[in-house]
Amino acid sequence: MSVYKISLIGSGGCGKTSFVHTLMNETFSKRYIATLGVDVQPIQFPIEKVTFNVWDTAGQENFKGLGKGYYKDSHACIVMYDASDIATLAISAAFIQDFRDMCPEAPIFFVGNKIDIGTFEIPKSSLSCSSKDKESCTKIMHYILCELKHSQDLRCNL
Numbered sequence: 530m531s532v533y534k535i536s537l538i539g540s541g542g543c544g545k546t547s548f549v550h551t552l553m554n555e556t557f558s559k560r561y562i563a564t565l566g567v568d569v570q571p572i573q574f575p576i577e578k579v580t581f582n583v584w585d586t587a588g589q590e591n592f593k594g595l596g597k598g599y600y601k602d603s604h605a606c607i608v609m610y611d612a613s614d615i616a617t618l619a620i621s622a623a624f625i626q627d628f629r630d631m632c633p634e635a636p637i638f639f640v641g642n643k644i645d646i647g648t649f650e651i652p653k654s655s656l657s658c659s660s661k662d663k664e665s666c667t668k669i670m671h672y673i674l675c676e677l678k679h680s681q682d683l684r685c686n687l
Contacts, residue, residue, distance in 0.1 A: 532580045533677060536600045536628060539609035540620040541587070544642035547660035548609065549585050552670065572670065579674055586624075600631040605638065605673055612641030612657060636680065638673055 537545050552572045572581040584599050600606070606628050610617040618639075625637065638656060645659040656672060658665035 530578045530580055532582060533604040533674075534602055535581050535583045535673070536603040536606045536632075537583050537585045537609060538600075538606060538621070538624040538628060540611075540617040540624075543609050543611040543614075543617045544660045545585050545609050548640075548642060548658070548666055548669075549583050551660045551663050551666050552583075574670070574674070577671075577674060581670060581673075597627050597631050600628045603628070603632050603635050604677060605636045606632070607638050607640050607669075607673070609640045609642050612644050613646040618652075636676060638669075638676075640669055 537549065539545055549570050549572070553570060570583050570585060572583055573579070574581075584603070586599055606625075608621050608625060610621055618641075628635075628637070639652065639654060641655050641657040642660055644657045644665075645661055656669050658669050660666060
């Protein structure tokens with residue numbers, strides 16, 4: 530089974546943890562509990578024989594300094610932002626620079642979450658989902674898997 534480390538970064542409250550929980554449990558919770566530091570969760574796709582170890586990092590400013598150590602050896606990064614709040618995309622710039630310092634070659638995927646609430650104009654290079662919808666979250670991870678396999682010259686049969 531292939532294992533990929535994915536860093537999940539972005540501002541607090543943009544839905545990073547809900548995204549992970551939806552992928553793991555197929556359920557969405559409205560309850561907000563801020564991530565303290567990092568929470569690592571294995572997301573398995575048995576048919577594809579892949580496990581994503583998703584490093585769900587805290588988005589609050591007071592945890593920002595911890596992030597660099599968590600990003601080490603990541604295969605890719607998901608920069609999540611709240612698609613109903615453009616300010617969360619701008620806040621991500623500092624997280625991206627910290628990630629680039631640790632993983633200069635790893636691909637970065639921008640994901641606008643909460644598209645069910647309403648959206649500003651999502652950049653064309655972004656993906657989008659709703660953490661309330663497991664299918665849209667799964668499509669994001671399949672897309673990332675295909676991109677990682679493509680970068681390694683492996684076949685993607687999704």
